[in-house]
Amino acid sequence: MAGCFITFEGGEGAGKSTQIERLKSRLQHLAQPVLVTREPGGSPYAEELRAFILGGHAKQLGPFAEALLFAAARIDHLDKTIGPALKGGIHVLCDRFADSTRAYQGSLGNIDKGLIDQLEKVTLQGVKPNLTFILDLPAETGLARAGARQAGKGEGADRFEEEDISFHQSLRQAYLSIARSEPKRCVVINADQDPDEVETAIWAALQERLPQMTEQAVRSPDAA
Structure with a gap:
C-alpha cells in the first residue's frame, strides 16, 4: 500500500516545522512509517537550488524565473525522495509544496494562473498531496515569530522574510483562497494559538480525513 502525502503550508512564522515534528x-508512536522533508530542498540538487533561491540570487530574475527554479527543485525532490518513499509505503510530511509556488509566485508575482497550472502539470506528473494543512495566522504575528527565531539562531531574514508587511498580508489571503478552492484537500488550522492546541487540531483533522494514518500500524513478524 502506498504511503500518504501530507503537506504543510502557511506564511512565515506559522509554526510548520514544529507541527511537522509533533505529527511525526x-x-x-503508532509504528507508522514516516519521512519528513521540505521545499525547496529535500534532495541534494534541490538543496543547492534552495540555497540559491533563499539567498535572494533569483529575485532579480523575476517571479517566473523563480517559479521555474522551484519547479526544477520539485522535480528532483519528487524523483529522488517523495516518489520512492510513497511507493515504499512510507508516509511523507512535507514543509511546503506546490501551493507555495501558487501563493508566492502565482498570486503575488502576478503570473497567469493558466501558466502556473501548466507548469504544475509538467512538474508534478499527477502527484498531489492527500491532505494539506494551511497554518493561518496574522502576518504581523508570523513575522514577529520569525524575527525572534532568527535572533535566537543569529541568522538574518531570507529572500521572502525580508519582504514588507503588505506582501505577507497578501500571502495570507492567497493561501486562504487556495483552501477555499480545494476544500476536500485543504484544512485551515488556526496557528495563532498555543502549539499544543494547534497540534490537537491537526490530529483531529487527520483522524477525520485520513483515519488509516492514526491507527496502530500492524507489523509482520519478519519486519525489522
Whole structure:
C-alpha cells in the first residue's frame, strides 16, 4: 500500500516545522512509517537550488524565473525522495509544496494562473498531496515569530522574510483562497494559538480525513 502525502503550508512564522515534528512523533508512536522533508530542498540538487533561491540570487530574475527554479527543485525532490518513499509505503510530511509556488509566485508575482497550472502539470506528473494543512495566522504575528527565531539562531531574514508587511498580508489571503478552492484537500488550522492546541487540531483533522494514518500500524513478524 502506498504511503500518504501530507503537506504543510502557511506564511512565515506559522509554526510548520514544529507541527511537522509533533505529527511525526505521534505517527512513529503508532509504528507508522514516516519521512519528513521540505521545499525547496529535500534532495541534494534541490538543496543547492534552495540555497540559491533563499539567498535572494533569483529575485532579480523575476517571479517566473523563480517559479521555474522551484519547479526544477520539485522535480528532483519528487524523483529522488517523495516518489520512492510513497511507493515504499512510507508516509511523507512535507514543509511546503506546490501551493507555495501558487501563493508566492502565482498570486503575488502576478503570473497567469493558466501558466502556473501548466507548469504544475509538467512538474508534478499527477502527484498531489492527500491532505494539506494551511497554518493561518496574522502576518504581523508570523513575522514577529520569525524575527525572534532568527535572533535566537543569529541568522538574518531570507529572500521572502525580508519582504514588507503588505506582501505577507497578501500571502495570507492567497493561501486562504487556495483552501477555499480545494476544500476536500485543504484544512485551515488556526496557528495563532498555543502549539499544543494547534497540534490537537491537526490530529483531529487527520483522524477525520485520513483515519488509516492514526491507527496502530500492524507489523509482520519478519519486519525489522
